[in-house]
Amino acid sequence: MSGPRDEFLSEEDLDLRNLSDDELIAYWNLWLEQAQVTNSLDADLYSHGVFEREPEDPDQPSDPAPRAR
Amino acid sequence: MAEVNNPYLELTEELNRGRLRALLSSGQAVVVHRLAIMSKDGDWLLREDAEAATHALEVLSRRGAWYRFGAPLDLRWLANGWSAHLEFRRGPLRLRTDFVTRPPRIAAGWLQRIWETAQTSGTEVVGLEPLAALKLTNREKDYAVVGELARLMTDPRAQFLYSRSSRDLIELAAKHPAELAEGIRQRPLLARIGEGREALDEALDRERRTLMRANEDRLGQYQVAAESWAAEWPAVRRRIEGLPLLEAHRVVTSAAEGTLPFAPGPWGDP
Numbered sequence: 185m186s187g188p189r190d191e192f193l194s195e196e197d198l199d200l201r202n203l204s205d206d207e208l209i210a211y212w213n214l215w216l217e218q219a220q221v222t223n224s225l226d227a228d229l230y231s232h233g234v235f236e237r238e239p240e241d242p243d244q245p246s247d248p249a250p251r252a253r
Numbered sequence: 254m255a256e257v258n259n260p261y262l263e264l265t266e267e268l269n270r271g272r273l274r275a276l277l278s279s280g281q282a283v284v285v286h287r288l289a290i291m292s293k294d295g296d297w298l299l300r301e302d303a304e305a306a307t308h309a310l311e312v313l314s315r316r317g318a319w320y321r322f323g324a325p326l327d328l329r330w331l332a333n334g335w336s337a338h339l340e341f342r343r344g345p346l347r348l349r350t351d352f353v354t355r356p357p358r359i360a361a362g363w364l365q366r367i368w369e370t371a372q373t374s375g376t377e378v379v380g381l382e383p384l385a386a387l388k389l390t391n392r393e394k395d396y397a398v399v400g401e402l403a404r405l406m407t408d409p410r411a412q413f414l415y416s417r418s419s420r421d422l423i424e425l426a427a428k429h430p431a432e433l434a435e436g437i438r439q440r441p442l443l444a445r446i447g448e449g450r451e452a453l454d455e456a457l458d459r460e461r462r463t464l465m466r467a468n469e470d471r472l473g474q475y476q477v478a479a480e481s482w483a484a485e486w487p488a489v490r491r492r493i494e495g496l497p498l499l500e501a502h503r504v505v506t507s508a509a510e511g512t513l514p515f516a517p518g519p520w521g522d523p
Contacts, residue, residue: 189418190418190419192400192417197288200287201287212290213260215293216293216346219293220293231279231292231349232278232353233323233335233337234334234336234475234479235338235475235476238321238322239322239486240487241487241490
């Protein structure tokens with residue numbers, strides 16, 4: 185298509201198309217490793233399926249985590 | 254698929270060893286389609302048969318996985334739209350593995366065709382159109398993904414159904430009037446293409462909000478149905494702590510029977 189486009193994702197996101205298969209997997213793995221820093225923030229949350237968060241254990245109350253959705 | 258040395262691709266391969274049982278879905282499928290990396294959790298569409306469920310449990314058991322709160326990986330629940338959630342560690346990675354057999358917004362006939370197509374083509378990843386349907390969630394960010402997925406589709410009829418861009422839709426309509434007429438029956442906002450971008454953008458926004466609320470309502474039904482199970486879960490979790498997964502599965506399944514209804518609505522049981 186010519187002219188301006190409606191933009192949904194950043195150029196950086198879409199640049200995955202220009203990576204070789206090996207580069208894609210290396211970048212993907214690196215991204216997963218770096219994303220582990222947020223594990224404590226989303227420990228009780230769900231990103232798929234029909235459940236939204238882990239039920240709180242009344243015997244072991246914890247600080248509320250931010251909602252993902 | 255590329256040489257397998259990504260944890261989610263490796264797991265998909267293992268789930269499918271000897272037979273196609275699972276299609277990589279959601280955020281990790283978006284990566285395979287080379288759109289964006291947006292999620293660290295894994296999600297699979299599992300074939301709805303007992304052998305597939307058993308195999309998945311065995312694979313995860315060998316990886317030292319444990320159950321998170323959710324439905325048991327058991328067809329009585331999965332066949333009614335529930336999701337099962339497990340997790341394991343690999344080195345520095347927390348790998349979450351989520352499973353459904355009845356994904357939302359995908360009717361039974363379409364689901365059957367998805368499996369037939371995957372079997373024929375040998376693909377282990379959910380295709381563009383069903384992935385777009387899965388992404389019509391209550392999360393704003395998923396609609397950006399749907400918009401880009403639509404641009405990867407080659408069939409204009411599919412693009413008409415999933416495009417999130419007024420510009421793209423207007424251009425498509427000029428090139429494919431017959432497909433537009435067909436699309437209007439399935440997606441009413443397409444009838445507004447002739448009214449221009451502003452009207453179409455408003456219709457796209459309204460459609461997105463409607464879809465988001467519909468998904469919220471769907472999740473709400475499951476949340477209500479799972480209230481008793483949620484109350485019981487902390488005790489169940491303590492009982493399965495440290496157990497091998499297959500043993501934990503028996504405990505979780507036994508505890509869920511009679512507590513988590515197989516179907517989420519008032520029409521369900523027990």
